[in-house]
Amino acid sequence: MVLLLISPDGVEEALDCAKSAEHLDIVDVKKPDEGSLGANFPWVIREIRDAVPADKPVSATVGDVPYKPGTVAQAALGAVVSGATYIKVGLYGCTTPEQGVEVMSAVVRAVKDHRPKALVVASGYADAHRIGCVNPLAVPHIAARSGADAAMLDTAVKDGTRLFDHVPPDVCAEFVRLAHAAGLLAALAGSVQQTDLGPLTRIGTDIVGVRGAVCAGGDRKAGRIQPRLVAAFRAEMDRQAREHAVGVPAGK
Numbered sequence: 001m002v003l004l005l006i007s008p009d010g011v012e013e014a015l016d017c018a019k020s021a022e023h024l025d026i027v028d029v030k031k032p033d034e035g036s037l038g039a040n041f042p043w044v045i046r047e048i049r050d051a052v053p054a055d056k057p058v059s060a061t062v063g064d065v066p067y068k069p070g071t072v073a074q075a076a077l078g079a080v081v082s083g084a085t086y087i088k089v090g091l092y093g094c095t096t097p098e099q100g101v102e103v104m105s106a107v108v109r110a111v112k113d114h115r116p117k118a119l120v121v122a123s124g125y126a127d128a129h130r131i132g133c134v135n136p137l138a139v140p141h142i143a144a145r146s147g148a149d150a151a152m153l154d155t156a157v158k159d160g161t162r163l164f165d166h167v168p169p170d171v172c173a174e175f176v177r178l179a180h181a182a183g184l185l186a187a188l189a190g191s192v193q194q195t196d197l198g199p200l201t202r203i204g205t206d207i208v209g210v211r212g213a214v215c216a217g218g219d220r221k222a223g224r225i226q227p228r229l230v231a232a233f234r235a236e237m238d239r240q241a242r243e244h245a246v247g248v249p250a251g252k
C-alpha cells in the first residue's frame with residue numbers, strides 16, 4: 001500500500017487535514033514560503049501534533065538545509081522534541097554524497113538519541129541540476145550510509161515543473177529499487193498530480209508526498225488544502241493500487 005503524506009502550512013490547514021484524516025497517512029508540517037522543504041516553528045509542530053488524530057504520524061521538514069551538520073542536527077532535534085516522528089531533511093547545500101552522509105549521520109544521531117523509533121528521511125531534489133546539489137540517485141546511498149530510514153525526492157523549484165519532468169519514471173524506478181535494496185522506504189514528491197499515480201504505484205513507491213494537487217486551484221502557496229481534494233486524491237491512489245494488484249501475477 002502506498003502511504004499518502006500531505007503537507008499543511010500551519011495549524012489551520014492541519015485542522016483541514018484532520019477532517020480528511022481517513023484519507024491520509026502522514027501529516028507533514030512545513031512552511032512553504034521558506035522553501036520547498038521549509039521548516040516551520042517548533043510551536044506549530046507541537047500544535048499540529050495536538051490537533052491531528054493520535055494514530056496519524058506527524059512529519060516535520062527541517063528545511064532546505066546548508067552543509068552544516070551541527071546546525072542541521074540541532075534543528076532536527078528541535079523537530080523531534082516538538083512531537084514529529086518523521087524528520088525530513090532537504091540536502092539542498094550538499095554538493096557531494098560525502099557531505100550528505102555527514103549531515104544525515106549527525107541528524108540520525110540527534111534524532112534517535114532522543115526518540116529511537118523516529119524515522120529519518122533524507123531528501124534530495126529531482127531538479128538537483130538546477131541548484132547544484134547531490135544527484136537524485138545518490139540519495140538512497142546517502143540515506144543508507146547514514147542510518148536513515150527513508151530516501152526521498154522532491155522538487156526544489158516550484159515553478160510548475162513536476163517530478164517526472166526532471167527524473168523520468170524509469171529513473172524514479174531505479175531510485176525506488178536502490179532504496180529498497182538498502183532496506184529503506186522510498187518517498188517521491190514534486191508537484192505530483194493524480195495522473196502521476198499510475199507510474200508511482202507501478203514502480204513500488206512507498207510514500208507519495210503532495211501539497212499543490214490538494215490545494216484550491218492547485219496553488220501550493222495561495223491555495224488552502226481542501227478536504228474534498230484530499231479524498232479525491234486518495235480515491236485515485238486506491239484505484240491505481242487495485243489495478244496494479246490485478247495486474248500482478250497471482251502468488252506475487
Ligand SMILES: O=C[C@H](O)COP(=O)(O)O
Pocket residue numbers: 005006007028154155158189190191192209210211212213220
Ligand atoms: O512533501 C511533499 C511536498 O509538500 C510536495 O509539495 P507539492 O506537491 O506542492 O510539490
